[in-house]
Amino acid sequence: MKEVGIALPKSRGVGVGVLAAFLLCFIFYYFYGGYMTLALFAGIILLIFYYAQDILLYHPDLPANSRIYIPIPTMHNLPHITVSIKTPDDVTLHAFWITQPEERSKSAPTLLYFHGNAGNMGHRMQNVWGIYHHLHCNVLMVEYRGYGLSTGVPTERGLVTDARAAIDYLHTRHDLDHSQLILFGRSLGGAVVVDVAADTVYGQKLMCAIVENTFSSIPEMAVELVHPAVKYIPNLLFKNKYHSISKIGKCAVPFLFISGLADNLVPPRMMRALYTKCGSEIKRLIEFPGGSHNDTWIVDGYYQAIGGFLAELQQQPLLKAPEKSNVWVELEHKIIDV
Numbered sequence: 001m002k003e004v005g006i007a008l009p010k011s012r013g014v015g016v017g018v019l020a021a022f023l024l025c026f027i028f029y030y031f032y033g034g035y036m037t038l039a040l041f042a043g044i045i046l047l048i049f050y051y052a053q054d055i056l057l058y059h060p061d062l063p064a065n066s067r068i069y070i071p072i073p074t075m076h077n078l079p080h081i082t083v084s085i086k087t088p089d090d091v092t093l094h095a096f097w098i099t100q101p102e103e104r105s106k107s108a109p110t111l112l113y114f115h116g117n118a119g120n121m122g123h124r125m126q127n128v129w130g131i132y133h134h135l136h137c138n139v140l141m142v143e144y145r146g147y148g149l150s151t152g153v154p155t156e157r158g159l160v161t162d163a164r165a166a167i168d169y170l171h172t173r174h175d176l177d178h179s180q181l182i183l184f185g186r187s188l189g190g191a192v193v194v195d196v197a198a199d200t201v202y203g204q205k206l207m208c209a210i211v212e213n214t215f216s217s218i219p220e221m222a223v224e225l226v227h228p229a230v231k232y233i234p235n236l237l238f239k240n241k242y243h244s245i246s247k248i249g250k251c252a253v254p255f256l257f258i259s260g261l262a263d264n265l266v267p268p269r270m271m272r273a274l275y276t277k278c279g280s281e282i283k284r285l286i287e288f289p290g291g292s293h294n295d296t297w298i299v300d301g302y303y304q305a306i307g308g309f310l311a312e313l314q315q316q317p318l319l320k321a322p323e324k325s326n327v328w329v330e331l332e333h334k335i336i337d338v
Helices: 002-007 010-032 034-057 121-134 156-170 188-197 218-225 228-232 244-250 268-277 302-313 327-331
Strands: 080-086 092-098 110-114 138-142 181-186 208-212 255-260 283-288 334-336
Touching (some): 110 121, 138 156, 156 188, 208 302
Parallel strands (some): 255 283
Antiparallel strands (some): 080 092, 283 334
16 A cells, blocks of 8 residues: 555654745845745745646545545446556556456446546446446446546546556457447546547547536636636646636537536536537537536436437437647547537
């Protein structure tokens, strides 16, 4: 459990850094005077703001013991095996592979599940139970780097690297239909899904993408959660951007947007904006009036709506992927049809 020891004291390390910074300012003031000290102080504040953003965004330790105790699928009578997925940058991801009975697993869709920004994948097991039994999908649940028993530290680029590694892993297996791969992401996981779906290489590997209660970008969420004046902070100062609103137009894969209209964290208008700007010719927005940020999946009609979208795709050919190959290069119950 070495990775737990690395991840837990992150906030303590920031505190030590702040104290060291103030000591440096005092020494600077003593030798160089006020103006130089003021400039140094401003630079330190910007650095603290930049690097503290990970603590504000990623919460792998909530609730307590989330890096140690991961509920397993057998607790919900789901058949599974535990797998380890190696990423190109040598991080090891902890994952659960949950398959339909053998006679169905090779013909069933496979859903790759990306969770939100707190806890671990085991906390989403009841939702996965519903996906397994109502949608009859195989499911690969993945813990991001720095979450649960996965090694590493969470970063924006790291999380999307994890998602690509999970897709690559599925393509090494021979007990599933690779033409029926579904990406599903809730909240932070939705931003990961948008990034992968906007990539030409990986977008072509997907049957469809589904995002639920996700945001348009981190800078826009900061305006919502902190203060309207945050909109004047340059994008350059945001360590994590997850600029889905700029990437979604490059997505050609069929897209389903699920929005809980009672979401008090992510404004539902962000989901509508993503839906509107999505570049796919096959896209749907499903809004659930009683759905909140974390539990839209318990609202009546949730699984039926997703099932209807998947059934519709069986009758339509997949579309061409966009021309751009990787967005990172460019970016350092109501159904609405088109």
